[in-house]
Amino acid sequence: MNITTKILYAIISVFVATAYGLTLGGIVRKIYARVHGRYGPPVWQPFIDILQTHAKRVSISHGYMFYLGPVFRLAGGLGTYLFIPVIFGSVVFSNFSMAGDLLLVMYFIFFGQLGMALGAGEGGHPYSPIGIARGLAQMSTFEVPFALSVMALAIQYNTLNITTIVAAQQGSILNWTLFTNPLAVIAAMISLLGMNMHSPFSIVLAPQEIPIGPPIEMNSSFLATLQTNRGLFGSAKLVLFMNLYFGGAAHANIFVALAIMVVKTFLIYMFSVFVGAAFPRFRPEQSMRFFLKWPTLIGILSIILVAYF
Amino acid sequence: MNKKNINNIEKEMKLANEGLSEKERTLFSDARPTPVKPLNKYLEKFLNWARAESLWILAFGTGCGAVELRPLMTARFDMFRYGIAPRPTPRQASVFVIGGYASIKTIKRIVRSYEQMQGPKFVIALGSCTINGGMYYDSYYTINRIDHYIPVDIYVAGCMPRPEALIAGFDKLKKQIKAGKCDGMNIYAENFDWYKANQKKVIKDWNMPDYNW
Amino acid sequence: MEHIINRLKQKIEIESIINQRADLYFITIKEEHLELVLSYLKQQENFTHLAFLQAVDFIEDNKFQLTYMLYNYDIKVNLGIKVFIDRDKSEMVSIHKLWAHAWQYQRELKEMFGINFPGSPKVDESFVLEGWEEIPPMKREFDTLAYSEKTFYQRPGRTKNDPKKYMKEKLYKKFPQSTTVGRKDD
Numbered sequence: 001m002n003i004t005t006k007i008l009y010a011i012i013s014v015f016v017a018t019a020y021g022l023t024l025g026g027i028v029r030k031i032y033a034r035v036h037g038r039y040g041p042p043v044w045q046p047f048i049d050i051l052q053t054h055a056k057r058v059s060i061s062h063g064y065m066f067y068l069g070p071v072f073r074l075a076g077g078l079g080t081y082l083f084i085p086v087i088f089g090s091v092v093f094s095n096f097s098m099a100g101d102l103l104l105v106m107y108f109i110f111f112g113q114l115g116m117a118l119g120a121g122e123g124g125h126p127y128s129p130i131g132i133a134r135g136l137a138q139m140s141t142f143e144v145p146f147a148l149s150v151m152a153l154a155i156q157y158n159t160l161n162i163t164t165i166v167a168a169q170q171g172s173i174l175n176w177t178l179f180t181n182p183l184a185v186i187a188a189m190i191s192l193l194g195m196n197m198h199s200p201f202s203i204v205l206a207p208q209e210i211p212i213g214p215p216i217e218m219n220s221s222f223l224a225t226l227q228t229n230r231g232l233f234g235s236a237k238l239v240l241f242m243n244l245y246f247g248g249a250a251h252a253n254i255f256v257a258l259a260i261m262v263v264k265t266f267l268i269y270m271f272s273v274f275v276g277a278a279f280p281r282f283r284p285e286q287s288m289r290f291f292l293k294w295p296t297l298i299g300i301l302s303i304i305l306v307a308y309f
Numbered sequence: 310m311n312k313k314n315i316n317n318i319e320k321e322m323k324l325a326n327e328g329l330s331e332k333e334r335t336l337f338s339d340a341r342p343t344p345v346k347p348l349n350k351y352l353e354k355f356l357n358w359a360r361a362e363s364l365w366i367l368a369f370g371t372g373c374g375a376v377e378l379r380p381l382m383t384a385r386f387d388m389f390r391y392g393i394a395p396r397p398t399p400r401q402a403s404v405f406v407i408g409g410y411a412s413i414k415t416i417k418r419i420v421r422s423y424e425q426m427q428g429p430k431f432v433i434a435l436g437s438c439t440i441n442g443g444m445y446y447d448s449y450y451t452i453n454r455i456d457h458y459i460p461v462d463i464y465v466a467g468c469m470p471r472p473e474a475l476i477a478g479f480d481k482l483k484k485q486i487k488a489g490k491c492d493g494m495n496i497y498a499e500n501f502d503w504y505k506a507n508q509k510k511v512i513k514d515w516n517m518p519d520y521n522w
Numbered sequence: 523m524e525h526i527i528n529r530l531k532q533k534i535e536i537e538s539i540i541n542q543r544a545d546l547y548f549i550t551i552k553e554e555h556l557e558l559v560l561s562y563l564k565q566q567e568n569f570t571h572l573a574f575l576q577a578v579d580f581i582e583d584n585k586f587q588l589t590y591m592l593y594n595y596d597i598k599v600n601l602g603i604k605v606f607i608d609r610d611k612s613e614m615v616s617i618h619k620l621w622a623h624a625w626q627y628q629r630e631l632k633e634m635f636g637i638n639f640p641g642s643p644k645v646d647e648s649f650v651l652e653g654w655e656e657i658p659p660m661k662r663e664f665d666t667l668a669y670s671e672k673t674f675y676q677r678p679g680r681t682k683n684d685p686k687k688y689m690k691e692k693l694y695k696k697f698p699q700s701t702t703v704g705r706k707d708d
Contacts (some may be wrong), residue, residue: 029389038384048392051359053404056428057345057494060400060522184479218399219427414652441677447667449659450651453674511673513653 008081009092014232016093016258017081017239021231022046024266028273035277050227056220062124069119070218070225076112077229080105081236084243088166088250089258102150105240106143107177109195112233113139123217134203134284141291142194142201149188150298154242156181156306163238164247176247183246183302189271190295194287195237196269198276202288238265336519341520342424342498353489360403360429361486363480364479368395369422371415374408374435377469386472390478399425404482407461409469410438410451416458417512424521431491433463433478440464457507460493523547523599526567534559548589548602556605563606564620569594569601572620575627577635581662584609588636590617599601607637630691634660 026043033040061067083101086093117132154160156177157168169175178185194201218226242248242264249261280289347353370378381388382395396402399493411419423430434455437443442453455461462485465478485491497504501520509515527539527549534555540548551559563569569592583606590603616639618625624666626649628639633649636658648654653704657664 033387033389036384038387039390041389041394045363045392048359048363049394051356052365053401055346055356055359056403058428060427080515217398217400223401314610412650414650417652441680442670442674446676446680447670449656449669451674453670454677457675507675512573513655 005062006096010095013086013093013095014078014081017086017235018228018232020265021049021233021235022228024269025231027266028269031273032277037075044306046227046231049225053224053227054221059220059222060217062122062217065122066119066217066222068114069122070222070229072115073112074225074229074232076108076115077233077236079108079111079125079272080240081232083108083162084236084237084240085163085166086249087254087261088163088170088243090252090254090257090290092158093164093258097161097163099159099161102165102244104155106147107164108177109237110139110143112229120217125217128217137284138194138201138203138291141288142191144291144297145187145295146191146195148296148303149184149191150244152181152184152299152302152306153177155303156184162243166243166250169247170250171248177245178247179188181302181306183298183305187295187299187302188241188245191291192237192241192268193272193275194291196234196272196276198272200276200279200282202276203281203284203287234269234300237294238268241265241268255284321449340522342494342501342522344495344498345428346495347489354487357487357489363392363394364404364431364482365394365396365402366404366406367399367422367426368397369399369405369418371407371411371419372409372436372438372468374406376408376433377472377475378406378408380472381475386476388476388479391476391483393479393485399423400427402426403429404431404433405459407432407434407439407455409436410443410445410448411455411458413511413513414450416452416508417517420459420508420512421517421521425451428494429491430494431463431482431486432459432460432461432493433465434484435465435475435478436465437466437468437469440466443468452511458504458511460496460504462493523597529561529567530559533562546600548603548604552607553605553614556590556603557617559603560592560617560620563592563601563603567594568596571595572617572624573600575617575624575631577631577637577654577660578591579609579660579662580606581609586612586635588614588631588637605640614635614639616640616645618642632658634658636661644706 003153023043023046024043025046028039029045030043082095083097083105085095085097088094113135117136120128120132153165156288159165165177169177173179239261242261246264246268249264251257251260348356356375366378370376380386381393393404399405403426405423405426407419423432434440438445438451439455439461440452442448445451446453463478463482465474468476470478473487482491505519527536530536530549533565534551537550537555538548539550539551542548543645546679571593573591573593575591576589577705578589580587585606585675586609588605588607590605592603593599594601595617605614612635614637618628618641619638625643627646628642629645630641630649632645633654634653639645651659656669660665
């Protein structure tokens with residue numbers, strides 16, 4: 001098909017993912033509120049927040065580097081999302097998946113946070129480097145079990161193409177990586193807790209921690225871009241995990257396939273929400289030590305198991 | 310304190326943009342606020358609706374009114390269902406809740422935080438001390454009318470108003486925002502000299518820029 | 523506690539003793555004996571806790587009265603030491619060597635009353651009043667209402683009500699003949 005159709009499908013795909021990610025955030029806030037015994041904000045509250053933040057008439061910029069923060073973050077989110085096939089076998093939602101895109105996606109996950117660090121460091125707040133240092137340190141350690149788990153997958157399926165990995169998991173539920181290589185899934189799910197920045201690893205984004213980390217000086221349109229990215233990036237990560245470990249979403253009817261995707265990603269997100277509701281926050285040095293101990297060990301074991309057995 | 314202490318303070322403090330070249334001086338807060346006109350009618354109505362449905366308050370408890378803000382976040386009164394959420398930094402907040410009496414020491418911080426807030430910003434003043442001085446009307450260190458120092462949109466009377474009264478105040482603020490009547494940002498910019506003269510009359514040790522954008 | 527006061531009487535002259543409650547005593551001593559009395563009480567009689575240090579302005583006698591409240595954890599008795607110092611030459615010896623936290627009370631007294639404690643750490647720093655240019659505000663010659671009307675803007679239309687008359691109008695007017703509703707002294 002020609003390039004304009006592909007771009008149109010990509011735009012549709014990005015909009016669906018952003019809307020889904022933001023609604024997921026709203027649903028989770030509602031669930032937290034009901035667990036607390038109160039009504040919560042309406043489910044579409046994140047959309048209104050983004051509108052309100054864009055509707056500010058003044059915005060403060062601290063120079064050219066300050067723009068890089070949200071721009072890199074959104075670029076990282078877009079890059080992460082556009083190379084993951086959302087629905088296997090669909091023309092509209094298979095994005096730009098190609099050979100070797102798994103490594104590219106992992107690179108984009110890291111790229112957004114680095115750009116955020118550049119932009120936030122320019123913010124003029126004297127304590128924002130503390131938040132940035134915490135965020136980057138934690139990010140570099142939770143990438144380790146995830147990378148090991150991806151290596152195990154690559155050895156198991158002999159490919160780095162996400163579409164091929166999804167194709168290999170079709171057939172029956174026992175073909176999922178969850179059942180053929182459970183150790184890799186365990187290591188990756190623990191790393192998902194760090195990626196979603198929920199408790200116990202939420203110290204980077206916690207608003208009561210002064211400074212609130214990198215987004216402290218972001219105002220009006222900068223903040224709105226960051227919030228949009230949170231929806232897009234969140235749903236990109238969840239779709240990636242669904243494709244790699246839980247069989248992907250594939251069905252002849254596109255709406256049924258979308259429904260399968262929604263259900264699977266919702267359950268994966270609920271895993272990190274359940275863990276987050278039960279745990280307090282770790283300090284950065286505690287979380288770094290945690291990630292480098294047991295999850296790394298599980299990842300290494302999964303590689304050894306797959307390579308030699 | 311006695312006069313000697315004031316001179317010592319003045320000798321030690323310097324503004325952040327002293328001694329810089331002309332080009333670099335503007336990077337620090339040296340400018341005046343300018344009024345920003347709203348957009349066209351229908352877009353502004355839509356944006357006002359969005360601003361009213363998502364009010365972010367600044368988590369700064371300025372006085373005894375802060376004790377009434379905390380029950381609002383709990384399950385009994387639950388302000389989150391109205392779209393109100395606390396933010397820790399003035400850069401991201403849009404509503405400033407002045408809780409109760411404002412001593413001179415607090416007014417300096419209130420002015421600095423208010424000027425650092427962005428865009429359409431609203432002020433809710435709680436308690437009778439902000440209206441006419443309340444029970445501290447004859448105190449040597451608390452001001453009697455807060456609206457001579459920053460523009461105020463909604464007063465909530467009481468000593469302290471209960472959380473239900475505060476929610477009623479937020480409801481009235483939403484109606485006023487949707488009607489387009491809350492223009493504190495432009496009022497402050499247009500009458501900037503008058504507000505600044507009032508502030509400088511009571512804040513004697515002024516060691517911050519004239520306008521902290 | 524009587525033994526402690528008797529022992530103290532043998533050392534210095536106590537001007538007056540007030541026994542307000544079983545666990546609250548006040549003694550008045552001369553200004554020059556203060557430091558010795560406090561260190562004796564702290565080290566020999568085990569009054570190890572300084573609760574507060576406050577001042578009262580007796581403008582009619584032209585004196586400040588300082589009260590040092592000590593507490594003994596063994597016999598659980600509060601003992602207040604009162605000294606009178608001259609109002610015009612308002613200086614007192616600093617006790618920060620005995621109790622380190624006394625520097626905070628002494629800073630507050632200097633700011634609010636103008637009583638100087640030479641040698642106390644950070645005594646010149648402002649505590650609450652930043653940029654204060656008048657006389658120390660807790661002195662009774664400072665007219666706080668006049669200062670407030672001069673510096674701060676009043677909102678016109680403020681009225682005052684006598685609480686007794688107002689409540690009688692508002693609440694009890696409905697029941698003029700009742701014998702049970704209303705204040706007993708109306």
